[in-house]
Amino acid sequence: MAPFVVRTVDKTLVKRVKDYIEQGDSKALIKVIDHIKAADLADLIEYLQPDERLLIFKLLEPEGVGDVFVEIEPPVQERILRDLDNQAISEIVKKLDSDDAADLMGDLPGERAKEIIKTVGDDVSEDLEKLLPYPEDTAGGIMALELVSVNADITLRDAVESIREKREEVENLYHVWAVDDFERLVGVVSLKDFILEPPERKVSDIMNPEIISINAYSDQEEAIQLTRKYDLVNIPVVDEQNRLIGRITHDDIIDT
């Protein structure tokens, strides 16, 4: 793999955006922003001055602000965090996946992090409390809590409702994990099988019980090796009792 990614930011677009900012033309800016993918907007933002970046951030839809933020290079992220007030950071944290939210909090000075945690709401702060204890170089340190797990004894029809409940929360869904009554990981079902098997079948009848998982305290490097070796798109993370507590997705592996 190449040691760096060649960035191909459209220079005329950068110029146009800078012009709109100078002219204070928010309407034109919003129109441009709305048509750019998060990763491209992140690249664009890296080409702007700190005050220009803040202005763009304020114009982003609340739903999209997290997607853009995670795509920005770490040094630029840090500068943006320094310039944003706690309220604005809190809004970003609320929109991030749990693993990205934990990373962001880890980058903040301790005092500031504590203040922000108070403002993000119970759901988010509970997620952060689960994730922050894991050292950065462990599987737990890169796992996300967003996943779909169902009891192995229910039918596919009922399991679909679990997928529906998490529709927005779990963006990249390729597998559903099956657990027993004690939340222990017992199998995995691909979405392909979900589509093709009759809805009245039980999850346990069609799941693959041979699961490759990783302990939350294992080295990150092991997660990378397992992913490469077994061509996984995501790897479930378990605790000492084999209870399913998170998953590491392919993009985190590629980034690591």
Add this chain to the structure above:
Amino acid sequence: MAPFVVRTVDKTLVKRVKDYIEQGDSKALIKVIDHIKAADLADLIEYLQPDERLLIFKLLEPEGVGDVFVEIEPPVQERILRDLDNQAISEIVKKLDSDDAADLMGDLPGERAKEIIKTVGDDVSEDLEKLLPYPEDTAGGIMALELVSVNADITLRDAVESIREKREEVENLYHVWAVDDFERLVGVVSLKDFILEPPERKVSDIMNPEIISINAYSDQEEAIQLTRKYDLVNIPVVDEQNRLIGRITHDDIIDT
């Protein structure tokens, strides 16, 4: 990413397998082999002598032989190919995904490849003829032909039948591609949406028309960068007319 993968082959297992081979105990060998994942069996095979490897290869179920072969390190693969007769290689080629089959043929001396192509059957040789023209360092050089594409005008219910037809052929299925009447790529549907949307809806109603694709003659490096930037698990490959001709999967990206 680490420059090498630490292999953790079970030494006692290697010893047991070598003993069974020496004793000519095929029954015991088959029992052991049946319980090992393809990637682990590939690691094990790398620890054996050439003649021992051939013996294991002959004991493998025809269905599994390709899965094991692709996981073996290239130098060992080459040695195995030298030792196998054309008939045995032909059987392996038939079981491989199209991209792996093309790679294998590319590794063989030209004359031998020609002889083997005659024996693999029309389906496989047509696939090979489609793939072999692409230079190794292009997107076409790493793409596979196995994918599910449907006309954007059909319903999800009918599209499920296309998935069913390709159930065995397309192993890692996460997206279904939508094409127009001229086979041009017009959208993508995640399997999650397939499960959650009513079956009477049209593919075009729920597809995402903002597709990131790559031209078959683009540099491989571009495929890697697009995958990283947009967190893709697979990337569709198109020809000059934007017709969908293949896909590159995440494992090929990670391997590259």
